[in-house]
Amino acid sequence: MKGNYKIAIIFLDEIHHIYHFITTAIELSKTNEVHILTHTGDTRFLSEALAELNGDKVIVEKLPTAPFRAFTDKLKGRKLPRKGFWIKKHQEYILDNFDAILFTDYFHHYFLKARKHRPIKFIYVEHGTAGRAYSYQKDVLDFDLHLLSGESEYRSLKKMNLLNTNFKITGYCKLDAVRDLNTKAVFSNHKTTVLYNPHFSPPFSSWHFLGLEILEFFSNSEKYNLIFAPHINLFNKVGGDDISVIPKIYFKSPNIHIDLGSEKSVNMAYVKEADIYLGDVSSQVFEFITTPRPCVFLNTDNVEYKNDINYRFWKCGDVINTIGELDDALRTSSQKFQEKYKAIQEAITEENYYREEGSTASQRSAVAIIEYLDKNL
Template sequence: MKPFKIAFLFLDEIHHIYHFITVAIELSRTQEVSILTHPKCDPLLFKSLKELGGENVKVEKLKTSAFRAFTDKLKKRELPRKGFWIRKNQKYILNNFDAIVFSDFFHRYFLKNRKKKWLKLLKFDHGAPGRSYSYNEKQLEFDFQLLYGEFMYEQFKKMGILGAHPVVAGYPKHDAIAENKKEKFFGNAHPTIIYNPHFDPEVTSWKKSGLQVLNFFYEHPEYNLIFAPHLHLFQELKGGHSVAEIGQKYFNANNILIDLGSPKSVDMSYVNSADIYLGDVSSQVYEFIHEPPRPCIFLNPNHFDYKNDIKFRFWKLGEVIENVSQLEDALENIQQKFEKNYLEIQKKIDSENFYSEPGSTASERAAKLIIAFLEKERQT
């Protein structure tokens, strides 16, 4: 049977790569797979394809219009604006592919212009469901949803955003990252905490507590700190914060490592190596507690009423504190408190989040399910 031509759109930053790349590679064993991107695509994409055996995957660097490229340069945009890029390349994509995979919500240009084309739109989420962004009604506009676990399936169903063709396959990012790879980032044996604030101005802990966190660890060298926020936090057009907010003394401190967006900030290097997680509303905590479970602390300087809110489900994984003045007490005897109060909860939530099956990977299962879906759709 004629292979399907499947396009993965990569118009985002590097934190999207590991959510789709291993599925693209698995599909490329039997199908024609292209990653459609832009001329300034990050080298991490090519590095990852090489390391993971993606020689069958074709990368196509498609340009935006000359005028938009000029205005992007003037505004110092590293990425093309998606709408303009799609308009420029839409005809080519509509005429040459059977399916498009999205890891974000910029599918509507194709949705309204595929009327006479046999084209399926496939949705991957970039992370396990966490804050309200995960629960988007636009999920219903996709022909196929790749879900990571039973919780995701049941929650989408409950909220009315489960599409016509959802499948549960597991978490492909786990296939792209070497499990339990623990690097040593400090020349001592002190406990290492990763602080991972989100970028969303409405919910981030950075705005009210971030500098206090850095100063706490600056004054407590008995702990190591990895400060690896969401890479949008210090981007002018997203989080809106400036690197100048961070004092030079924190960059120079022997017990503080600051990474504002390198590959290590997205490839679980820090997550796998830290002993304790400190954060707010990033779903990255679900990666942190996966094999093995470990202590977590959550900052709530915005005083959210979170206890019965599904959007704060991750705050069941550890102690929630209102301000940095409570951090010292939260860290004291944290391992004992974790084992008594949170270990079993973490195990339960992890199993709900990420489906697993002996004898196959999430990416292998996802690829088979995608092909089966497309074959059935082609026949009907």
């Protein structure tokens, strides 16, 4: 294995992408020149995460969007530059100066069109565990190398004819990144803590159907704590919900903690603290069940889910349709978990995340990338 390549990682997204590439970047930086190419806005969390994980060799390179685009982004309240304009401004520099680009989402099309004869390689890694149909798009075939988290993703892609010519099952790097993080618990009482983690997309998210009723349920509860930590894009994405829709009384409830997008909402702090997971179609539940625990799912749109791979996570707990079923579902969740769901969760985790004694997912990912570049450059 040779190494000594110049590798770019594009980071133009919300902070929930960081833990999916950062430890691979650090491993690669031991024998290669690694640049995280990003915007000129607030990237403090990226820098702090690199410092926390001893990533001092990784170069963070801030590239500005065009002045006019920056002005219009500011007018429209965008925290992040629009990817297309940023890419068009910098694509020639990137394509001419790097051996490979690592992507965590499907924003590679401008690069793909402009690459032409250049030998630069495109590498793809998911920014989460493959779950809904979003993970299984034909765009994945555009990449030269695809790193997979486990056997389940491999089987699904193969069945759908979406398996790249070059792929490697390496594991789930986020688990490496958050393994040693120490975070203070939200609650110090002895109540059962529930994590409510709705998705951001209206057709799938329970928030748009039952969200406020769920907050009201817990505000009246003497038995449960609630951590309301939705997908970061629910309130932070342009066009997403406004925080004003949440009555202020819930922010003051002693047994409710609301986090709409801080670092703790993406570093598995709440996942580790909670006793029960309450959600809909967010793949965060797959992270939750790496330590098996009770789950309850909200099917607010009455989806026929039992034979649909996009709802595989609903095998991990009871599925309910209305707020009226919530109390009973929570009350019986621990017993049902022991009787039925624990074994299912353990099997799903085994399928989701490849593990290997003597190495981490990040180390295996770095090796796979270097070996691929050795062979193809």
